[in-house]
Amino acid sequence: MSSVLSDIKKDYIISLLKTGKREDGRGFDDTRNIKIELGIASKANGSCFVQIGDTKVIAGVQCEMGEPFPDTPNQGVFTTNAELIPMASPDFEAGPPREDAIELARIVDRGIRESGAVDFQKLVIKEGELVRVLFVDLHIMDYNGNLFDACGIAAIAALHSTKMPALDEEGNKIEGEFVSLPMKKIPIPCTYVKIADSILYDPSIEEEAVMDSRITVTTEDSGKISAMQKGDVGSFKKEEILDIVRRSKIKGDEIRSLLNEKFSEMR
């Protein structure tokens, strides 16, 4: 059965926003409760469970070895994959990833790749021949809005917690020895939606159903922007975009310090 949002609910959300309030009582820049759990899937080299409100995702990182791409012989290979499995929503169907899943994976991928979060050159074992191949797999368990941020946070946290098998000079695995990934940064995606000229951080599923437009801004530790994506239909004014970028930096820093806490607990 489809998940149509009733007009009464839409009207309610919009009329509340006009008085400066969100339906669930949050401020415009408040996130829902965030729960982060590292190492949930211990068979993977790195993993992280992220819950934002009732949205739940798991990211797993696995390391293999293979040939580099011909155009980047001095870099490791990095692939991000997302699956919107039928578990997560009555509207998701089994089968190969469709538009939404591919867009999601690509936004997460770009945020990490473009920020230089991983030092890909350090993943080379033998230039042009053998490199580390990293897979980030995103598993969406429960979809209740803002998958981009949940997946982006889960992916970067999983990468930071990843332990790869150590290699000797020939490129053979050293049994029982592991090394961390060469991580340099913590890019954090922040998603905002515009509803009736209000700009809201971390949209709930109801807010996503009412939104006029959506944008995801990924910032990194230094405050630089590393990726952006205006999603779905709708549009933003220049001033709105700049405002969102400013707000993304603040929210990004908050989440980064949350992650840093988790990383230090892990060590």
Add this chain to the structure above:
Amino acid sequence: MEFLVKDRSIVTPGMVIAKGPFKYEYGVDKFEDTIISSVLGIVYIENDGIKVVPLEGKYLPKRGDDVIGTVVGINPLSWDLDINAPYLGNLHIQDALRYVKDTSNLERIFKVGDVIYANIKEVGEASEIVLQSKERPYGKMKWGRVVKIHATRVPRVIGKKGSMIKLLKQMTKCEITVGQNGNIWIKGERQMEDIVERAILKIDKEAHIPGLTDRIKKILETELSR
């Protein structure tokens, strides 16, 4: 005749509730001379009758029930309504309005997303749910909000002889319409709507705990005195 569980205890599916010739109603299954729970629920033992009220599950439509649903599809001569049941409810144009001038564009009457208060005219053999919304107070609902609860707990929102719903209405001055399918529509002052919504969600959660009316009354009094 013997009971193997206490009145009002939680039973899991397959649990033996009693042995002997008891009358049994919803939520139980009979196997030889034993009565077995067929759902996760609360047992109610009354005289010689046994029923299990499910703790979870969808609304099971009955003829005559009033329900609140959302339009999710438009057919050439009817609308499909989501009423929290396994099946969509069907509202035919002839059963929707008293006078219909123009049937060429149903979307002009009700569109996807509209909330409709309707009555179940019939539940067919193959479970088709036929709705009607011709007479007042049935029809499209505007403004306010809809709170969704378990259909099996609706009787507790209404209360004995309507006592609970009366309490809620009197104390908050909200209009409240209860759908048997667990959708409850509230309209009033925004803060009052908030209070009613919280109270209804509490009833949903604590439906089987005795002293419910007193607890809700207390909460309403505290909230209203703020």
Add this chain to the structure above:
Amino acid sequence: MEKDIKFFIDGKRIDGRAKDELRPIKIEVGVLKRADGSSYIEWGGNKIFCAVYGPREAYPRFLQKSDRAILKCRYNMASFAVEERKRPGPSRRGVEIGKVTQGALEPALILENFPKCMVEVNIEVIQASAGTRCAGITAASVALANAGIPMKELVPACAAGKVDDQIVLDLCKEEDNYGQADLPLALLPRKNEFSLLQMDGDLSEEQLEEALDLGRKGCLEVFEIQKQALKKKYITEDVLNE
């Protein structure tokens, strides 16, 4: 594949268990918001989520049955659930497990109340360590109850097997990989019949009988854990009730 491995040390198994002992099992109920019913199980090194949707109208339409609901079961393993990354998407193994899961659960369900509908069971393995199908069936049965689906009884599942010519309960990873036989079972406790039975390896008739008896005993222990997990979800309310 057999390997020169010592399965018993001082009468204890590799992981310290007795022959008739289950690995630790923990079940949580109602862990997912969107699903109509859900559960999470940790069983030894397995971590599995289960979501149930329905009953809702079956699609595609040709699947509809006029006298009852159909049960669809999907078993999927996350790419990162095993050490060697699994390609995302359906696998032949997953499809088969989905099918035997359906066969194990359906005999316990009362689907006649919902003609033309479907009930969907989604099993997602997040971490796999031998016995995922039994853990999946166990979790799915709990999630079905949490969705309010009427049923004759819960379905617990558990494997028995053979290592070092001895019959043991609930194989761990090493026993599964290098043992002599694996016999995953699901039990209808009240009917006292098995609704999942698969076997690979080699067993004599006597060993099979011993394994079935031991497997049944294991299932009954799992059954108690299922019931406790379901009650625990509402128990605070039940205590207030006393």
